[in-house]
Amino acid sequence: xxxxxxxxxxHLVVNGRACDLEVAPHALLLDVLRDxxxxxxxxxxxxxxxxxxxxxxxxxxxxxxxxxxxxxxxxRAVLTVEGLAEGETLHPLQRAFxxxxxxxxxxxxxxxxxxxxxxxxxxxxPSRQEVLHYLRGSLCRCTGYRKIVEAIMAVAExxx
Amino acid sequence: MLRPFTLHRPETAExxxxxxxxxxxxxxxxxxxxxxxxxxxxxxxxxxHLVDVKRIRELNELADGGRLTIGATVTHRSLERSxxxxxxxxxxxSVARHVANVRVRNVGTIGGNLAFADPHSDLxxxxxxxxxHVELVSPGGRRELSLGDFxxxxxxxxxxxxxxxxxxxxxxWPSRAAAYVKFGVHERPTLGIAVALGLNGGDGRAGARxxxxxxxxxxxxxxxxxxxxxxARLRGVSVDRVDDVVGAVGDSAAAGVDPAxxxxxxxxxxxxxxxxxxxxxxxxxxARAGGVEPATSFPYAVVA
Ligand SMILES: Cc1cc2nc3c(=O)[nH]c(=O)nc-3n(C[C@H](O)[C@H](O)[C@H](O)COP(=O)(O)OP(=O)(O)OC[C@H]3O[C@@H](n4cnc5c(N)ncnc54)[C@H](O)[C@@H]3O)c2cc1C
Ligand code: FES
Ligand code: FES
Numbered sequence: 001x002x003x004x005x006x007x008x009x010x011h012l013v014v015n016g017r018a019c020d021l022e023v024a025p026h027a028l029l030l031d032v033l034r035d036x037x038x039x040x041x042x043x044x045x046x047x048x049x050x051x052x053x054x055x056x057x058x059x060x061x062x063x064x065x066x067x068x069x070x071x072x073x074x075x076r077a078v079l080t081v082e083g084l085a086e087g088e089t090l091h092p093l094q095r096a097f098x099x100x101x102x103x104x105x106x107x108x109x110x111x112x113x114x115x116x117x118x119x120x121x122x123x124x125x126p127s128r129q130e131v132l133h134y135l136r137g138s139l140c141r142c143t144g145y146r147k148i149v150e151a152i153m154a155v156a157e158x159x160x
Numbered sequence: 161m162l163r164p165f166t167l168h169r170p171e172t173a174e175x176x177x178x179x180x181x182x183x184x185x186x187x188x189x190x191x192x193x194x195x196x197x198x199x200x201x202x203x204x205x206x207x208x209h210l211v212d213v214k215r216i217r218e219l220n221e222l223a224d225g226g227r228l229t230i231g232a233t234v235t236h237r238s239l240e241r242s243x244x245x246x247x248x249x250x251x252x253x254s255v256a257r258h259v260a261n262v263r264v265r266n267v268g269t270i271g272g273n274l275a276f277a278d279p280h281s282d283l284x285x286x287x288x289x290x291x292x293h294v295e296l297v298s299p300g301g302r303r304e305l306s307l308g309d310f311x312x313x314x315x316x317x318x319x320x321x322x323x324x325x326x327x328x329x330x331x332x333w334p335s336r337a338a339a340y341v342k343f344g345v346h347e348r349p350t351l352g353i354a355v356a357l358g359l360n361g362g363d364g365r366a367g368a369r370x371x372x373x374x375x376x377x378x379x380x381x382x383x384x385x386x387x388x389x390x391x392a393r394l395r396g397v398s399v400d401r402v403d404d405v406v407g408a409v410g411d412s413a414a415a416g417v418d419p420a421x422x423x424x425x426x427x428x429x430x431x432x433x434x435x436x437x438x439x440x441x442x443x444x445x446x447a448r449a450g451g452v453e454p455a456t457s458f459p460y461a462v463v464a
Contacts, residue, residue: 003166003167003168003169003209003210004166004167005164005165005166005167024164025164025165025166025167025210026162026163026164026165027162028161028162028197031161047201048198049194049198049260049261049263049264050261050347052261052263055263061237061266062262062263062266063263063266063267064263064264064267067193067194067197067198067201068193068197068267069167069193069197071167115262118262119262133257134262136261136262137260137261137262137263137264137347138261
């Protein structure tokens with residue numbers, strides 16, 4: 001069986017829009033999102049899956065785009081923070097982050113929002129403990145996490 | 161940035177092994193890539209060929225035969241959420257839930273964890289205590305090894321270059337009470353202690369005696385290790401009298417490890433923590449043996 005070294009075409013849905021992309025096997029998803037699709041919401045920070053700044057959702061599941069081959073997204077749906085709002089209407093999590101003051105420098109925010117969104121899709125009524133467990137590996141240098149957790153709990157409660 | 165490589169995506173184990181045999185040192189298996197891509201980004205590993213094992217159906221099985229079979233490409237997340245695993249081996253699901261962070265669990269596999277043989281593996285320590293076996297496939301056939309024989313040292317296993325890790329097999333332990341406690345402040349654990357108690361006197365009954373005990377200590381040595389001397393002290397002890405011996409068992413385990421100074425702490429500190437956490441894990445396992453789930457929590461530690 002021959003392998004592929006040259007670029008191959010992948011078909012994926014990014015933030016609800018279908019697209020075909022030519023990517024090399026060694027292209028990382030984060031670079032493709034940022035440099036090819038110009039979606040700068042996911043950020044590179046630790047580059048080692050420790051911080052969560054590069055978090056995106058693949059078929060609803062949180063992954064570190066910094067350490068994920070773009071070819072793995074073939075046939076799947078990718079959600080980045082740019083795809084959370086509906087037009088001018090913020091996603092409830094975005095609204096709650098603003099209301100709770102859960103954003104300071106904002107570097108971690110896209111990852112936090114997407115991680116929270118993945119969690120709420122799995123668990124409609126998470127406890128504070130469960131929120132903290134899910135946020136392990138999502139680092140924030142500014143807020144001290146309290147307001148982030150508050151915001152997520154607020155959305156979970158209205159969804160109940 | 162990664163250096164270019166050729167990506168192979170075989171659909172059968174035979175094809176994958178043939179590729180590994182043909183390409184030799186130029187090829188490495190690739191599953192979730194959570195370890196492999198890190199090394200490649202750092203340039204520590206520069207394989208010209210990656211053999212993706214995720215399309216091989218038999219490697220993705222979670223099956224209940226006489227033993228529970230966990231395929232190599234099952235992710236930590238599937239293990240954590242599998243109703244089968246939660247029913248048959250709840251401790252395994254619980255330990256999987258506390259591996260790394262949710263992103264690594266979503267992508268990282270059990271096979272990748274064991275084949276990589278990082279000394280800071282929770283699963284290797286747990287599986288050693290639970291007497292798990294791994295199955296390897298190659299063009300020459302299949303073989304099964306105990307976990308202790310498979311993991312040889314840090315980043316070293318008994319896997320031959322043309323072999324694939326197919327999965328893990330676990331006997332359920334109906335007559336056992338078990339616990340896993342991990343401790344640490346870094347992303348990966350500083351210490352992992354697994355205790356499995358074989359009882360006579362049946363399941364979940366106070367007054368049962370410990371027939372055989374298995375204690376595995378991970379993260380503080382080159383590979384997870386059984387603590388045979390400490391285990392021997394538990395033989396014949398009644399589960400409601402475990403408190404009488406926990407001190408001696410903990411000390412004996414501490415005497416059985418030979419840790420190194422590193423960022424996780426000094427050797428002396430680690431030895432002390434082995435004594436502390438063996439006591440704690442043993443108390444939890446003994447309580448479970450008596451049918452009680454203890455409400456314990458320890459700073460910077462997870463009780464699974
Ligand atoms: C930030 C971080 C935190 C972590 N924390 C923990 C923790 O708390 N506890 C813990 O136990 N682990 C932890 N880990 C390790 C984690 O469990 C592993 O990274 C993961 O399970 C590896 O699986 P993978 O599929 O991504 O492996 P890959 O990266 O794809 O492969 C790893 C190695 O195994 C080989 N390999 C993979 N599959 C096979 C196969 N089927 N047959 C033969 N060889 C194979 C590859 O060639 C490679 O050498 C952590 C990792 C990270 C990055
Ligand atoms: S940049 Fe990917 S997890 Fe930190
Ligand atoms: S708001 Fe600055 S890192 Fe979280």
